[in-house]
Amino acid sequence: MASNEKIDLDNGAQRTPVSINSDDDYSNPTGISEKALLRKLDLKLLPPLTLLYLLSFLDRSNIGNAKLDGLTTDLHITGNEYLFTLTIYFIGYVLFEVPCNIILKRTTPRFWLPTLMLAWGIVATLLGVCQNFAGFVVARFFLGVTESGLFPGVVFYLSMWYKRTETHYRISLFFSAAALAGAFGGILAYGIGFMKGVGGLAGWRWIFILEGLLTVVVSIFAYFFIHNYPSTASFITEPERAFINARLKASSDATNSEIFEWSSVTAALKDYKCWLYGLGFHTMSLPLYTLSLFLPTIIKNLGYTAAQAQLLTVPPYAVAAILTVIVAVLAEKTQKRSPFILASSSLAIVGYIILLTAPIHKPGVSYFGTILAATGIYPSCAIVLSWAAANVSGQAKRATATAMTITIGNLGAVLGTQLYRPNTAPRFLLGHAFALGYLCANLVVVGLLWTLLERENNAKRERTASGDTGGDQNIVSDEDVRWLFQT
Template identity: 75%
Template sequence: MSTLPEVSEKVDLGHQNNDSKVSNTSLVSDELYTNPTGINEKPLLRKLDWKLLPPLTILYLLSFLDRSNVGNAKLEGLDKDLNMTGNQYLATLTIYFIGYVLFEIPCNIVLKRTTPKLWLPTLMLSWGIVATLMGISQNLAGFLVARFFLGVTESGLFPGVVFYLSMWYKRTETHYRIALFFSAASLAGAFGGIFAYGIGFMKGVGGLNGWRWIFILEGLLTLVIAVIAYFFIHNYPSTAPFLTEPERAYIHARLKNDSDATNSEEFAWSNVLAALKDYKCWLYGFGFHTMSLPLYTLSLFLPTIIKSLNYTAAQAQLLTVPPYAVAAIFTVIIAILSERTHKRAPFIIGCSSLAIIGYIILLSTPPTKPGVAYVGTIFAAAGIYPSTAIVLSWPAANVSGQSKRATATAMTITIGNLGAVLGTQLYRPATSPRWFLGHSFALGYLCLNLLNTGILWACLNRENARKRERVANGEVGGGEDGTVKNDDDVGFIFQT
């Protein structure tokens, strides 16, 4: 089609204008994508969103539901039926994250060497089987094995999806989509409380206690969706069947000078090493590390925390819904604001500060005021979830080189979930009902998150300033075709 070269010409113009390129987070001004093929950018983005985000969000919702429903199951007699004593229940939470941490980077390497259409549904099918089997565990040892392999099979989903979305959207567009995807985590908490409340009435059906039906029914739901997922998960723009050829060319053009998404990059271990040697990748990881402890302690222990405020088990299941509902709304609102301003660090600092207020309320409220303490859980959730969404999307926007970005994303989750491993041991029965140990650690970690975010913010601003100096000295970004090769390119401006 004669109009397609016109797209390339407009991209090249953006490449030649280095001053314009460096002054914007997106390397090519949006005005350069003016409908030369009869394609309107906004409707095309909406098309991508509707095709890509709902399936991925459903996958993550079920993933988070299958990992966190153990907190709901505990209220329905899990620990008593499996004769757990002391802190053995906490061990079942910890072992999940050990499996998760060990296999995140290998899973993203497999994703890079296979395809999302094959790998992501296969992961889901695997964890659906394990999640269902948890419902028929007869002793602690069997349940521990199941929890470990649940962590192994779920480990590749989130880092895989973050990398996957970075191959479809411009760097300034990824956070909003990742935040919408991550909002499924808070929705999983809300739905989990509702489901657990209803499934609790199945106690005795088939001779099984209610907690077993929580795992069995939610695991079977995952299996059904996994089979369907093979048909609605797509690969990359070059092969997606729902795109026309002009749409493929347009997507390729708009990504060309913004990121490495259009590059043909073979997997190389040197790119993995490049991520390991980049100090910023470690700071991204520590950013999630400081968020994962409060994130997972809240999602795993919220039913128990609320029940300790003198509510019944059934009431506690239902009362988990409002904090998660508020968190989901805040996650989307903050994502929109961050997307429009192209800022990350200020919103992380603001949201983490809101969560800090929540934990201060929880720590300072006496048992005689359960309503006030409950408000503290809402503040905590409303701050933790949107802040975590930004932390997780940051490396996807700021690391270039496909294998390096896939590795950096997995590093972020791996380093981060080491915080979750620690967090699973903090809400010990002996510290009930005030939970000073767990709440204090969560508060301290959120304060460390403010510090880490401030350091990373300053470092990224410093590196951007150095790139502007290199441009002023005559350095030109991109390769011969104008494509950004890596994040050291002067045209690759870090999002702050």
């Protein structure tokens, strides 16, 4: 698509017209290998961010492993009180996501992300020394508060480094850490369970203490290995910095010098698409978090021992992590999102149908259903979570939109934490049925969003055909005719 937008590669470099939706329509007089530069960025940015999210997901979901190891018995927590400890986490999470992303925009990633990690690591450790239900509830609330800024912050952060067509693959790699956390959580819980009595502490306490302390230690190092934006990051050379800026100018607004204004926040709140991105994740977050929080309990109620259940949580998450990466590769190659969400969610639907209909005396069949559910949920979540970051233009608006996506989404998690009630064991028909219903709703929301985005793209193409080129200024809004939405 033709465009009059122009870019500067370096002092005195040639000014070349580019298309905002093109992968290759920008000049590269520097001679830098784009593939080599991408590998360098991936190696510098993705491993530390993935480690942060792995520990974040581990610290929020290890409560399911701790429950099997005696948490509720020792603290005299009833079944419904246990569900409340799950709910209160997401209340704190939802309330502080948007404020945390605004703080990120007004500070720096190198300061804000490790600080959040240090805070949630301390809270996660304190969970292991709580002596009663009230203390545990307070700690879970503040765990949600301190973890709330990580995922939306990282989604926005990556959008400042990569082109729109490249963010989904990176966010999917990052999100695959959630599945890995589930796998590692089961293995760690099984091993830590043998520490029962060490220091006079129960095994479940050691789960929280050791995994929380690990987070605290990593957070200290994170101040040194988390980098800021391309304009100031020290690990890239000046020619590389110029080329990164050229790539981003040809794809997004990441290189614009944008002053934070509250009107940008309002713009996100008024954009119906931002609400639909959030609804897309809302319909996935209930299945995601009910599975991650209750999978050990679901498996145990199939007739396995607590130790066996801890280990049997590993395969569903391991397969889910692998499929998340495979789907990310395919989605990036085809530059499509909606078809892969629809396919993955449909796979999860099959898994829940199996869980709802499998005979109680055939635990292997139900266990296979948990594998299908996990392998369908995680790839869909990864795509949905990266959608707003790729499609919303205006840095503050995008930061708000990504936080909105997760805030609206996690309202589904709030509901989900109340569904797997003890009196519905061992079949958990209520929880499975809600998850199935939400996944079916996801198909409707994604299909609607796909249709509406295509309609807006077609309208912009018609305007371009009639001679509207969008002008010579940098793109500052996704309403610009040069900005085509990824579908």
